[in-house]
Amino acid sequence: MDDTIAAIATAMGPGGLAVVRVSGAESLRVADAVFRGSAPLARALGHTLHHGWAVATRDPGGAGETRLDEVVAAVFLGPRSYTGEDTVEFSCHGGELPARRVLGALRAAGARLAGPGEFTLRAYLHGRLDLAQAEAVADLVHAETESASDLALAQLSGTLSRRIASLEDRLADSAAEVEARVDFAEDVGGIETPAHVRDEIRDVSDELTRLLAGAPWARAVREGVRVPLVGRPNAGKSSLFNALLGEDRAIVTDEPGTTRDRVSERLEISGVAVTLSDTAGVHTAASEVEALGVERALATLDGAAVVLWVVDGAAPFTPPDQALAAKLTGRRVLAVLAKSDLPAVATAESLAWGAGARPARVVRVSATTGAGLDVLREALASLLGADQAGGLAGAVANPRHADSLEHARAALVRAAGAAAQSLPGEIVALELRDALAALGEVTGRNVSEDLLERIFARFCIGK
Template identity: 35%
Template sequence: MFLDDTIAAIATAPGEAGIGIVRISGDKALLITDKIFRSLKGMKLSEFPTRRLTYGHIFNPETEEKIDEVLAVYMKGPNTYTKEDIIEINCHGGMIPVKRILEVVLNQGARMADAGEFTKRAFLNGRIDLAQAEAVMDLISAKTEKGFDVALDQLEGSLSKRVEKLRNDVLELLAHIEVSIDFSEEDVDEIALDLLLNKSIELEKSLSYLLETADTGKILREGLSTVIVGKPNVGKSSLLNTLLRESRAIVTDVPGTTRDVIEEHLNVKGIPLKLIDTAGIRETQDIVEQIGVKKSKEFFNKADLIIFMLDASRTLTEEDVQIIELIQNKKALVLLNKTDLPMEIDIDRIKNLLGEKQIIKVSLVDETGIDQIENYLEEIVYRGEVRAKDRLLVTNVRHKNAIERSLKSLRDGIEAIRNRLPMDFIEVDFKNTWDFLGEITGDTVGEDLIDHIFQNFCIGK
């Protein structure tokens, strides 16, 4: 990529809307706009003060055809999103106005922006680091307010500052190590080694805590993939409808009504839940239902959480037992539904078969037990020391992997200190720790990785 060219793109989502925005960034942004924009008095945008919306029209300079009435603003760099000169043209919403304006801009010398190129320029020009750049997309795709809050904090540098502090702590340890190497002819003081070990252990605790937030962070970013399973007619679709508070799935007394997978997104106490209602798992001769059962098992294997439903008004069947065997090594919540009817199920046998798994009695007819389900979901997401009030969470898989590798290198270094290995051996482990942490903010990443990250952004951002 060349940062001396000028790029342009539509910055608003496609479709009908009140306004649409075409964004231009680069040293020729104002020159291009002056060719196509005129105020009511015929003035160019460069003749107006910066950072002020100016009313006028966009013209095709080749034909003098009027394209649309707009509000345009010129923001002079470096105090802009990309640190370059930026023009934003606010026109009427809809595909036609923004497309026609973009075409005129491109014809005057701008280049179509690549996916995420505006944010990439902000990163390359030093306005934000890589973790902050990735937080931009997290803000856009946030499914709950808590997820948005975490992303906003990361955009403002909360994670970057924590990583920078950790890297400075590693540098301090490296300084001790390098001093010991410089004076290698002298005996290394045992007190100095113990001090190095103690500080390394403290750093290990900080890194470990940051890593512990990753599972919660991933759920807030991507959603908790939850699959509802059970034999036919136990209330799976009713549970989906109850949690959604709408009739999304067909509910009848006929077993096998749900033959395909139904996927919905909902917000439970700030937790984005990707809830999947599956076909009842059973042996069947119906070829359509067989396909549904096969799909159910595929989603079952990929889920973060299984909600296993049993009919409390009936005795345990072989089909129930088969599903219990499937969930033995899975994170699962067990619901005993239809408790408004006389209880026939053997609860003691279920507890023996399920071990430590959580069991909640519910009646979807009376809507009892729903609060307990929601409390359980909140508990498993914010387990341990990670609480909802902790907004500094690792939400990105790439960041998690970098922390895992840095933590492994640090622990290798701690083990090397304990074994009194040569200092140059120890130094390698601590340098690796420093490098891996730098991958989070982009200080120690290659161009290929940077390009890959921004390819996942939307065009215009």
């Protein structure tokens, strides 16, 4: 962390501006080797802008300079900078070459090319952001809906971190108290865990339960979900796909088996980026191309958040429908009785499964009239967890965080059990320390190098 790093912070390609960032103990010296303005940047105050030229030395002897670009240098002095270190940001003209050449000159002057997320990693290592906040930076960059962006901003501003940190503080107090009683067992009345500590353990555990209840929805908002439509040929999948997208995208015909490959489109449902995929009808395929489509349709089920099982509501429910139903066992299924504008033949009762599983919801829709589409969208959102979620501020969107909180909660359940059975205080304390360590994986009070590496590998270079 002692060296000085540099990278292009903006996306490559033609554009208005391109920003090259330098950070580290030597960043002002390195920047001055490249910058020609009215005064050296080393003399600048923090949070100031300086117009000038970026130059490259023409030969190793240092005789003569070539102008690379006209730039504005922004100087931030540590610790009041993004990374916490002295930082210079050169705003270059947009396009790849000016920024690339300025970066080259900075490297020639001694800066090292930054790795992915290394500026943010430094912000974390210097205590400018905790780990959950640093991860929110990447979430913000990757957000595809306004809700995902709001969620990331709330996490970046520390809403989740504060909730977890306060739980950490409370558990640390409880653990210290239990440990003190163990150490001075004779003085403070034996091994009983006091009632107020037991209450505290239960309260913290309840708070974790509340946080985790909203986690599936928050994750759906953060990452988006995949929702495949499956069903027999002619059930009305492509029509529904089009109706949900509000445009004609997939081919609709009267001839069964026309959709031979899947067609995917993005849409937004209650702030979640949903990748909807229309698939070939699942049945015994007549041709080879079709068989391939059917195979792919079944493959899309893996990793799908919810499967939309489309059944022709205007036709009898048949053994092939039943066969498909069996393939859906164990998935989270939203059944759609399509063509509700026609007289109903198949009903919610007809959707009897073979192997014990049942659709979570059944909704009647008509792609032709649009009836039921809103109910379908709502049912989908509620299956994704919208019902359990409170607000998105302070929500647990990152599965890594959810795993750690789950771990902490399990340890607290064990701690409460041990306390209830009047087991030795050492055991209660051990479980409390385990819970604390798990919470520390979220805020970063307890993380390995390895974990940090994995987290920051997701970042862009220059962030």
